Amino acid sequence: MPRHEKIVILTGAGLSAESGLATFRDSGGIWAQYDYRDVATPDGFQRNPNLVYEFYNMRRREAAKAVPNAAHAALARLQRDYPGDVLLVTQNIDDLLEQAGAQNLIHMHGEMTKMLCTHCDARLPWAEDLSADLACPECELIGGMRPAVVWFGEVPYEMARIATALGACDLFIAIGTSGNVYPAASFVAAALEAGAHTVELNLEPSDTAGYFAERLHGPATEIVPAYIDRLLSE
Secondary structure: OOOOOEEEEEEOHHHOHHHOOOOOOOOOOHHHHOOHHHHOOHHHHHHOHHHHHHHHHHHHHHHHHOOOOHHHHHHHHHHHHOOOEEEEEEOOOOOHHHHHOOOOEEEOOEEEEEEEEOOOOOEEEOOOOOOOOOEOOOOOOEOOEEEEEOOOOOOOOOHHHHHHHHHHOOEEEEEOOOOOOOOHHHHHHHHHHOOOEEEEEEOOOOOOHHHOOEEEEOOHHHHHHHHHHHHHHO
């Protein structure tokens, strides 16, 4: 029997930073360059949809050039080889974990590789640029297609499933997260309440570092594979 039977792993922007994708809250991050109220809120989309389309089209093109790094590969390997249950919950909207082979995965903030129709709620894979003059493939109405991502003020996806997993886990790991974005920042407290061992793997201490029993800091491509090796050897 493995030491931990149910593992929940939360990942944030720091997981994909070494694949060349910008983080959000660092000094040179995305929110230092853009006002989130303009490009990541329903009101911003109503005010200036073309700006929002331009922002996400640019991010989608950048993400298409990225490849999974050693940390993505290590997490996929853990899911493949660990004898217990491993659920990945990511705040990232890229698909690098899937490219690395991860399967049991929740994109709580949505996916930039999908579109959402505000007319009919269709959610479909989408690799091309989005614009206001496109018609939804499902309802054929024009002007309602938006990135299938969770904006500020919207409820993240699959929160009930995440809450159930946190309440049952015996190991919770947070990787590459700032610890100041809710509800994800509250996951460690929920895991602690369930009696889980808690581990932070981050470039530097997060805002919630004090909640973690173990804290390992450094580049994700170094500390994540090393920690996964440790788990698999136990």
